[in-house]
Amino acid sequence: MTRSERKCPICRKPVVAEHSPFCSSRCRDRDLLKWLDDGYALPGPPAPPDIASDE
Template structure:
């Protein structure tokens, strides 16, 4: 008795369509959560240029571990 292994079908989970964070159009599966490669690359460009930065709250000296005596 020989059992032939059949390749499993490629199944991609469906994601809920959301508005593109850049332009508001419905997202596409290939570019999720964006609607197009253009919007995805625009967002990446903002990350790489430092436009998305987390503001520092408090004294930076305290964050470096320096004690105030």
Template sequence: MGAKVEPLRPKLKCPECGKESKREFFPFCCQRCKDIDLNRWLSGAYAIPVTEAEENLDEE
């Protein structure tokens, strides 16, 4: 009785601040960190690199 049950997988760290992530904001720890990440996506700070070969395919 009273034995601690181990979670199925370890808790992940927030990619913004490194604190333990929370279910309601996953994978972040809070709304603030979630908003910071969203702002980076919307402002273009995150971008998927394009190779020269992919650029040529788009022109054809």
């Protein structure tokens, strides 16, 4: 249909070749931070068991 115009996955603005596949270095940083946040911020299971309360 339309020409294959790539868009920034962060903010949906047209991609700038210099910062491909993002529109700016700022969005690239944001994506990187998001990625790191997903991969490294949680060293273990995020949900502790809520059934061990035996008071």
